[in-house]
Each structure stands twice: as C-alpha cells, then as structure tokens.
Amino acid sequence: ELQQRQRALERRIRNTKRDVMGRKTALDSEGDSVVKSELEKEYQRKAALLQKQNKEYNDFCEENNLKKLQDRLQVAKWDRQQAAAASGAARKWKSAQKENGVIQEIKRTGALPKNAVVNLPARKVNIKDFAFDDEHINLERHHNVSRDQAIEWVMRAKISAKVWKGKYERFYSEDGATYVDLLSKTIRTAFSSSEYNAATRKMMEVLKENGY
Numbered sequence: 001e002l003q004q005r006q007r008a009l010e011r012r013i014r015n016t017k018r019d020v021m022g023r024k025t026a027l028d029s030e031g032d033s034v035v036k037s038e039l040e041k042e043y044q045r046k047a048a049l050l051q052k053q054n055k056e057y058n059d060f061c062e063e064n065n066l067k068k069l070q071d072r073l074q075v076a077k078w079d080r081q082q083a084a085a086a087s088g089a090a091r092k093w094k095s096a097q098k099e100n101g102v103i104q105e106i107k108r109t110g111a112l113p114k115n116a117v118v119n120l121p122a123r124k125v126n127i128k129d130f131a132f133d134d135e136h137i138n139l140e141r142h143h144n145v146s147r148d149q150a151i152e153w154v155m156r157a158k159i160s161a162k163v164w165k166g167k168y169e170r171f172y173s174e175d176g177a178t179y180v181d182l183l184s185k186t187i188r189t190a191f192s193s194s195e196y197n198a199a200t201r202k203m204m205e206v207l208k209e210n211g212y
Helices: 002-029 033-063 080-109 134-140 147-155 198-209
Strands: 117-119 159-163 168-172 176-181 186-192
Touching (some): 002 033, 002 080, 080 198, 147 176, 147 186
C-alpha cells in the first residue's frame, strides 16, 4: 500500500514536470506582453506546485522508510536548466504570494485610502528635480522638513501608494513620509514619523514583522 502511494506521488510529479515544461515553452515563444505576463504567472504557480509535490514525496519516503527513486521522477528533456528555471519561478511565486498577503494586512490597518494601489516594495521614482512646496509643508503645516529629508524618505521608503488615479504617490519610510504630485512634479507634503497616526504606525509594524 505504501509503495502504491509512492508510485502515485511519482506519477503526479512527472505529470507536473511535463506541465511546467509546456508552460515554459509557451512563455518563451509568446510575443504579446499581456499574454506573456499571464503565462509567466501560471508558469510560476505550476513551478511552485512542483516544488511542493517534491517536498511531499521526500517527506513521505522519509516518514515511511522508503527509498527515494529519482529515476522514477525523471521525464524526457527535464534537465538542470529546466530545474533551475522552475526553482527560480517558484521563488518568485512564493514572494508574490507573501507580498499579496502583506498588502491585504496593510489595507486592514486603515492607513491608506481604500482605492489606493499599494506598491510593495515602494515604487522607484527620481524626484531630485521636483519642486518643493515649502510654503505648504513648513509655513502652513509646520512640519519642519527640508527638501533633502523629503527626498531621502522617498529613496528609503518601504512602501508607496498610488492615489487620486495615479496623480499622487505617497511614500512611507521608517523616518518619515513624502507625498508627491507626479503630474506637476512637486513634493506636495512631507512629515516625520513622529507625526504618524496610529494606523500608519500599525502599517509600519506590519512591514517590519514581515521582513520589510
């Protein structure tokens, strides 16, 4: 009975390897960027499934004192290059799933608008040539933030959020936040982390707890 179960696990792995190879071939031959993106996601998902199945097989053999039969896991044209590509794709899938989970947890903190598009890690934007709204930031809001500080917080941001249909991007670092108007190329506001409200502090804690 144990050997029958082992054979079933081996067949499952072989079938998944063939599926992974087929998806890799389709991905490499696709020219349309939109279709290619979807194929990439499916390839990564199947590669992660293969990795899971391999672990289940190894665990089953060890738990039941069965010899692992690597030759029964082989399929035609599956080589080290295929294995390495699948391993890399599986890592990307797991990373994306982790990010999605963290983003959902961040949204539950209430620190960001409900319609915000979250970028984790933060979006890379060069704002060194952007205008600095000193009147709003310091004369009106009394945040006492310099232009260099605002730029530094964007560069060191752990997360950013696109709001107002992409007009604004909000950047959050451990030391402070900077809100940027991308259309007018203006640093609209900036304030230190000492001014973060409870929801924003919770968001930063979620990031830290998840290794960001």
